[in-house]
Amino acid sequence: DVKVTQSSRYLVKRTGEKVFLECVQDMDHENMFWYRQDPGLGLRLIYFSYDVKMKEKGDIPEGYSVSREKKERFSLILESASTNQTSMYLCATAPFLLAGGSYEQYFGPGTRLTVT
Amino acid sequence: LAKTTQPISMDSYEGQEVNITCSHNNIATNDYITWYQQFPSQGPRFIIQGYKTKVKNEVASLFIPADRKxxxxxxxxxxxxxxxxxxxxxxxxxxxxxxxxFGTGTRLQVTL
Incomplete structure (x- = not known):
């Protein structure tokens, strides 16, 4: 079974702090994703990485950055946390596929971040 | 990007068949349709995926009309x-x- 773990289930940070959310997968998947989930808005893609050191912006990248130095680890960084970044953050992975195909994503349990 | 629209919520009794419809009018030629299930305090879990017509697995079926909208x-x-x-x-x-x-999700409540 694919295992996707996230560094924290719950996190409370203050406005202006730098926040690191970490995601680790054990299935050697090429693709990794960061989403945020908010009531009434569903899941929105923040960033996507298809290989080590490679990243693509998703729909809402503003205020976030990512890092992928190793294949199994994908970090989401909030450079200066703000209250509107209070949300549930979900990491997902997917195996390599040829372009034009689709894939199944495997999600972690999520990190509920509160910025005060 | 294809925008999706789903009902916000649905109610059902145990033992009934439930059909949840998703609208995606501007779906692209190469887009696939995938459904996920999410329980509270968990990440979404893959249910089923299809491109056209009908797909069935051990837990669900997916019906896609010819226009794929x-x-x-x-x-x-x-x-x-x-x-x-x-x-x-x-x-x-x-x-x-x-x-x-992703759509905004449909909250399904099943009762006795």
């Missing part, structure tokens, strides 16, 4: 444990980019 997830004989939020996802993998659109 909508899709229907069918859950046979639901139980209380099927109470969850169901998401419709339309998109495709392009090699170096991920073109994905």
């Amino acid at each position: 909508s899709s229907t997830l069918s859950l046979p004989r639901v139980s209380l444990s099927d109470t969850a939020v169901y998401y419709c996802l339309v998109g495709r993998y392009t090699g170096t980019a991920s073109k994905l659109t």
Whole structure:
């Protein structure tokens, strides 16, 4: 079974702090994703990485950055946390596929971040 | 990006068949349709995926009409444990980019 773990289930940070959310997968998947989930808005893609050191912006990248130095680890960084970044953050992975195909994503349990 | 629209919520009794429809009027030629299930305090879990016509697995069926502008997830004989939020996802993998659109989800409540 694919295992996707996230560094924290719950996190409370203050406005202006730098926040690191970490995601680790054990299935050697090429693709990794960061989403945020908010009531009434569903899941929105923040960033996507298809290989080590490679990243693509998703729909809402503003205020976030990512890092992928190793294949199994994908970090989401909030450079200066703000209250509107209070949300549930979900990491997902997917195996390599040829372009034009689709894939199944495997999600972690999520990190509920509160910025005060 | 293809925008998806789903009902906000649905109610069902245990043992009934439940059909949840997702509209995706501007779906692209190469987009796939995928459904996920999410329980509280958990990440979404893959249910089923299709491109056209009908797909069936051990837990659900997916019906996609010829114009592909909508899709229907069918859950046979639901139980209380099927109470969850169901998401419709339309998109495709392009090699170096991920073109994905999640719907806002349908909250299914199953009661006795």
